[in-house]
Amino acid sequence: MFSHLDPRTILYYIVVSQIILLLDASVLLEASTVLLFTLPFWFNHQWRLAGGIVVLYFLQLTASLFWLPHVNNAVLLYPLSMLTTGFRELVPGILVGLIAFKFTTLAAWISLFKKWHLPKFFTVSFAVFFRFFPTIRADYRQIRDALAFRGIERGFLGFVKHPGQTFELILIPLLMNASQVASDLTISVLTKGLGLTGRQTSMVVLRLTKVDAFDLAVGSVPILLALGGF
Structure with missing residues (x-):
């Protein structure tokens, strides 16, 4: 379904991911963005890649919420914070990069x-x-x-x-x-x-198809949630 996306759709995804990153969004909004951005992989039957990204993200999220607050050693705290929080916030942007490589030419x-x-x-x-x-x-x-x-x-x-x-x-x-x-x-x-x-x-003639329209609507959900105070 998502095998061919218009590059303008990918650029819109990039803008959305950067807005979510700059807003320092809540955990729920960030997790929702990650799940929404994995939809192209699920629709293209790339379950292993999508599932691996989701599992990795939620492992980082669980570690940052429940394990990291109990780490008192400063030597371990900073690298663990980078792995569980810093890299986790980059996952939406990484997903957009994977979409660009896999679903456009x-x-x-x-x-x-x-x-x-x-x-x-x-x-x-x-x-x-x-x-x-x-x-x-x-x-x-x-x-x-x-x-x-x-x-x-x-x-x-x-x-x-x-x-x-x-x-x-x-x-x-x-x-x-x-x-x-x-x-x-x-x-x-x-x-x-x-x-x-x-x-x-x-x-190559560029046209926005129904698939792109659906994808643009999906990409707009995180922005709407952010504007709604989610």
Whole structure:
């Protein structure tokens, strides 16, 4: 149902998430926003991702409400506060980022930027950024598969048992490859003509559909709740 969203819908979600963050909303409003923002994942049958985010959020919320007030050690209090409160308040924004990557396409974003006549450097930078993390994730999977083929333990358990080996065999290749990936993506984007001057057209036609209308209504609920004193 939500497989293709208009980029303007995503931008509206970004505005809503930042308003909720700046208002320092109540716990109930914050939790309601998180649940509403997970609806696209539920409708697209991505239950594992949506359920994992919800469970992680409510674990942070439970820890901040019932466990953190009983911590008297200042050395532990600050990092725990960052994990349970600081990161928890960023969950709505993280959800919007995931929605942007999963339910819109780069072509739709570029079409919108061309329509709004945004500067070329912004369009090129965004195109590289949009494709950077999926490319790095694919490289990470290839590295993990290579480690598994060699019989080297991977995943979180492997990191706990052999942190030095994990850093050497996974993080260092990823960091070394990141600059090359950024350079290759930039060349690819420029080859497609995004950096050219003059008027440009796009084959992607942006239209707000019924799905976008429903999503905009869902995104408006947290603002209405905030205005109503919820």
